[in-house]
Amino acid sequence: MKRGIGFAAITLLALTVSAAAEPSAGERYFKEYCWGCHHQTAEAFGPSFRSIADKRTPAQIMAQIADPEHTYKSLGYARNSMPAFADLNASQLKALTDYILSFKDKK
Numbered sequence: 001m002k003r004g005i006g007f008a009a010i011t012l013l014a015l016t017v018s019a020a021a022e023p024s025a026g027e028r029y030f031k032e033y034c035w036g037c038h039h040q041t042a043e044a045f046g047p048s049f050r051s052i053a054d055k056r057t058p059a060q061i062m063a064q065i066a067d068p069e070h071t072y073k074s075l076g077y078a079r080n081s082m083p084a085f086a087d088l089n090a091s092q093l094k095a096l097t098d099y100i101l102s103f104k105d106k107k
């Protein structure tokens, strides 16, 4: 009997932990739209989110996502290789930007 209760408690704990580990909206958008070219802490086709977070402001990041054709020069790139995500709404842009900035100083 005692054992049964212990097992139920552990199951409940496991469920609670997995609920807490749900990905944030920013992480979900990242996986949907960006992961083919950007990784969180490693360089891929595009720079890592950590390196972006270390050098850019939220405004620069949002502008680049929505309209890279108009920002790449000011960010120091010779040409633009990133598609514009002009259809993302303000809350999606903010969620992505917060997600990128969460990698600041991450090893």
Ligand code: HEC
Pocket: 029, 030, 033, 034, 035, 036, 037, 038, 045, 046, 047, 052, 056, 060, 061, 064, 065, 072, 075, 077, 079, 080, 081, 082, 083, 085, 096
């Ligand atoms: C087709 C590949 C591709 C996709 C998809 C892509 N990017 Fe990029 N991104 C790049 C490349 C390459 C660069 C470097 C600039 C350049 O060469 O155009 C870049 C640059 C950036 C920068 C500026 C980097 C800096 O120096 O500050 C940000 C911010 C960024 N991407 C965010 C995103 C986000 C967020 C998404 C998803 C919504 C995304 N990118 C999707 C390829 C991509």
